[in-house]
Amino acid sequence: MLDVIIVGAGPAGLSAALMLGRCRRYVLVCDSGQPRNASSRAVHNFLTRDGISPKEFRQIGRDQLQPYTNVELRATTVTEAVREGNSFAVKLADNSIHTARSLLLATGLIDTLPNIEGFSQFFGAGVYSCPYCDAWELRDQPLAVFGQGAAGEALALQLLQWSRDIVLCTNGPSQLDAREIAFLTHHEIRICEEPIARLEGFDQQLERIVFADGSVLPRRALFLQTKPQRRVELLEKLGLKMPERYQQPIAPGVFMAGDVYQTRWVSGAVADGAELGVLINKELQKEDLTRSYRSFKEE
Numbered sequence: 001m002l003d004v005i006i007v008g009a010g011p012a013g014l015s016a017a018l019m020l021g022r023c024r025r026y027v028l029v030c031d032s033g034q035p036r037n038a039s040s041r042a043v044h045n046f047l048t049r050d051g052i053s054p055k056e057f058r059q060i061g062r063d064q065l066q067p068y069t070n071v072e073l074r075a076t077t078v079t080e081a082v083r084e085g086n087s088f089a090v091k092l093a094d095n096s097i098h099t100a101r102s103l104l105l106a107t108g109l110i111d112t113l114p115n116i117e118g119f120s121q122f123f124g125a126g127v128y129s130c131p132y133c134d135a136w137e138l139r140d141q142p143l144a145v146f147g148q149g150a151a152g153e154a155l156a157l158q159l160l161q162w163s164r165d166i167v168l169c170t171n172g173p174s175q176l177d178a179r180e181i182a183f184l185t186h187h188e189i190r191i192c193e194e195p196i197a198r199l200e201g202f203d204q205q206l207e208r209i210v211f212a213d214g215s216v217l218p219r220r221a222l223f224l225q226t227k228p229q230r231r232v233e234l235l236e237k238l239g240l241k242m243p244e245r246y247q248q249p250i251a252p253g254v255f256m257a258g259d260v261y262q263t264r265w266v267s268g269a270v271a272d273g274a275e276l277g278v279l280i281n282k283e284l285q286k287e288d289l290t291r292s293y294r295s296f297k298e299e
């Protein structure tokens with residue numbers, strides 16, 4: 001039986017695998033190849049790797065696990081997970097079954113986008129959710145913000161740090177009161193309530209927003225708040241729910257790391273994975289020492 005099965009080989013899962021590998025734990029890491037930032041061209045704000053492509057970042061992570069022969073990486077989906085007494089059984093896409101003493105879910109999340117033509121196509125290449133990740137490259141450029149009410153207003157004001165040419169596109173009624181509108185106007189942020197028909201661009205790069213009335217707004221990029229959906233299918237298959245407050249393990253032997261649980265950054269996910277690696281190792285060691293102490297007393 002394995003010590004740990006890690007579901008997800010993004011920054012969180014790979015970081016946990018490195019820590020556990022160095023603890024001489026027997027680990028299986030499975031990944032279905034759909035990382036959150038798959039559409040992004042570059043990872044920013046990760047010291048020593050600023051600007052690296054997400055693909056290369058993960059490849060370096062996988063390469064650095066090579067010397068740890070006690071860690072196996074598989075490109076596959078974990079389709080089922082069940083508790084069997086004090087251990088867990090998981091089923092992979094090829095129907096093979098693997099058992100482990102503990103389970104780390106590092107499955108990430110999915111950003112749900114508005115159902116408007118072009119949003120998915122340009123996500124990560126002109127449509128962004130995080131100014132801290134992507135706005136520096138777009139400094140002083142014409143930008144749009146997609147959003148309504150206080151959330152749209154806050155994001156538009158936040159982006160002033162990077163550009164003074166901002167249009168808030170509310171895709172219908174702005175849901176802003178007179179004071180909010182006056183404050184945005186004071187900062188020369190234009191509000192456009194016309195519904196968006198589609199986003200257009202060239203060579204995977206956003207160039208303009210086309211509105212329902214046929215008008216066109218040239219923009220280098222559009223920022224929005226996505227609706228994040230945690231990938232908790234396996235947690236539910238184990239009969240568990242997301243805890244209301246931070247707790248690890250989520251249930252005996254079940255741990256979560258990275259964006260699926262609490263982080264929103266590559267650096268945060270890496271740190272979280274490392275912390276969880278230590279925690280899982282300590283829990284396993286506690287079990288081993290308790291068992292050995294019991295048999296020692298019985299001798």
Ligand SMILES: Cc1cc2nc3c(=O)[nH]c(=O)nc-3n(C[C@H](O)[C@H](O)[C@H](O)COP(=O)(O)OP(=O)(O)OC[C@H]3O[C@@H](n4cnc5c(N)ncnc54)[C@H](O)[C@@H]3O)c2cc1C
Binds near residue numbers: 037079107123
């Ligand atoms: C467009 C965009 C740009 C971004 N830019 C930056 C940036 O510049 N800097 C930054 O710090 N952060 C950035 N982020 C955020 C960053 O992508 C995440 O914080 C980070 O990827 C979280 O790592 P993770 O390991 O938790 O999840 P992920 O990287 O999403 O990895 C989760 C993995 O789990 C796998 N998985 C899920 N379910 C299963 C299953 N059942 N079986 C097997 N595998 C499974 C998935 O395939 C995936 O590979 C960006 C996000 C987006 C959307």
